[in-house]
Amino acid sequence: MPVIILVKPQLGENIGFAARAMANFGLTDLRLVAPRDGWPSDKARAAAAGAAFVVDQATVYPSVADAIGELNFVLAATARPREMVKTVLSPESAADELRRRGKRAERIGILFGPERSGLDNDTIALADAILTAPVNPEFASLSLPQAVLLFGYEWLKAGPAALPLGRATSCDGPATEGISFARTRPARRAELLALFAHLEAELDRAGFLYPAEKRPSMVRAIRNMFHRMAATEQDVRTWRGIVASLSGRPPGRGGKLS
C-alpha cells in the first residue's frame, strides 16, 4: 500500500482533509515531514472527521530523506513538470505502476508539497518520477487534499478488489455497474406483453389510438417507452394498477395483444 508523505504541510486542516481523502480509498499510512504548526494537531483530527485514526497513526520525520528511507519507489506530486528530465505519470498511470510494483513487494510512496509553494526542485529530484493530474491549464489550482484525493481514487480504481462501481480495468471485464434492482427483478417478457394488451385495450376503449392508420406507430412508440424503461416485475404491476385505476376498470385476466 502506498505511503502518503506530506512535506512541510502548513495547515492542520489540510492534513485532516488529506487523511479523510486517503481513508475513502483504503489508504492509511500517512507520514509528515516537519509540519509547520507542530504535531499532534487538534485541527487535523477535527478535519479528518471519521478518519481521525489515520491522523493518530501518522508518523513525523525531520526530513524527506528520513521519511522515504525504506521505500523502493517514490513519486513527487507537483502541479507541472519543472525543468527536469523526469518521467511524468498521471494519477491513473501512477496507480497502475504502483499496483505493479506493489505486487513485487516494493515499498512505494508519494510526496506532496506545502500548500503555498509545492515541492521544491531538490525534493522532486529525490523521487523516481513526477505525478501530475490533468487539470484545466487556465486554472490549475488543486489544493493539497484534492491532489491526495485524486491519487487515492485512481489507486482504488486500479485495484484487484471488486469495485462496487466503475469500469473494470480491461474493456471487456465484468460490468459491475448498471441498474440497481433493489428487491425486485427484471420483468419477464410475458408480463410486459400482458401489460401492453391491458393498456392498449383501455386506450382503444377511450378512443386514444385513433385514427386507425396511425394506431400501429402509436402502439410501437408506447411499447418502446416501456422497453427503454427496463421495467421490473414490480413496475409492470404498478402500471397495471395505474391503468386499472385511471380507467376505473379492474385489469382483465390475460388480454390479447393486437
Added chain:
Amino acid sequence: MPVIILVKPQLGENIGFAARAMANFGLTDLRLVAPRDGWPSDKARAAAAGAAFVVDQATVYPSVADAIGELNFVLAATARPREMVKTVLSPESAADELRRRGKRAERIGILFGPERSGLDNDTIALADAILTAPVNPEFASLSLPQAVLLFGYEWLKAGPAALPLGRATSCDGPATEGISFARTRPARRAELLALFAHLEAELDRAGFLYPAEKRPSMVRAIRNMFHRMAATEQDVRTWRGIVASLSGRPPGRGGKLS
C-alpha cells in the same frame, strides 16, 4: 458543459471548495438551491481562492425543480444506491455519458446534497440516474467538495481536448451510439415535472396513491420509471394524452408537484 447543483449546502466554505474543484476541470456553471447560511457568502468566496469567479456567477434557486427546469438529463450524486430501481453510474461512466449527451446539445446537470444528510429520496427520484464514486466500503465518507472534484476530474479526462496525460479517452467504441431520437428531442425537466403533477393528481383522484404513508415511495417509483425511460418531448405529450384519455379528463394547465 454540465451544471453543478448544490442542494441546500450547509457551509459557505464547502461551496467555495466545490467551486475551486470545478474550475480545475473547466466547469463554471454553479447553481445553489436554498443555501443554509444565505447568499452571497464571504466564506464561499474566500474558500474558492482563485475560483471566486465561479462563486460570483453562481445562481440561487428556491427549489430543485426550479434549478433543473431547463435541463434534459440530471444525475443525483449519492453515497450509495438507495432502495430505488435506478441506473447507477461511476464518475468515469457518468463523464462519458454526459460527453455523449453534450454532443447532442442536451443540457445536463448533477445534483449534490447537503453535507450532513446527502440528497433525500424525493430529490433523487427527480434525477435520471445516480452518480456514485467507488470508495472503500469500510470508510465511505467523501465530503461534498471531494465528490464534486472526482466528477470534474473524470469529466476533463473524458474530454476531446488532447490531455497532456492520462489514458486514451475510452474503449467502448464510437460515441455515436445511444438512443436515436428520430424527429424529437429529449424532454426538458419542466415538461417531465408537469407530467408528474398531472399523472399524480389523477392517481390521487382515483385513489391509487393510497394509503397516505405509502404515497411518497409510490410516487418515487413511478417517477423513476419515467427517468429510466429517457423520455422525449414527444413521449411526454403521449403520456399526457394517455393520462387524460384514461381518466376521461383533459390535462389541466400547469399543475403543481406535491
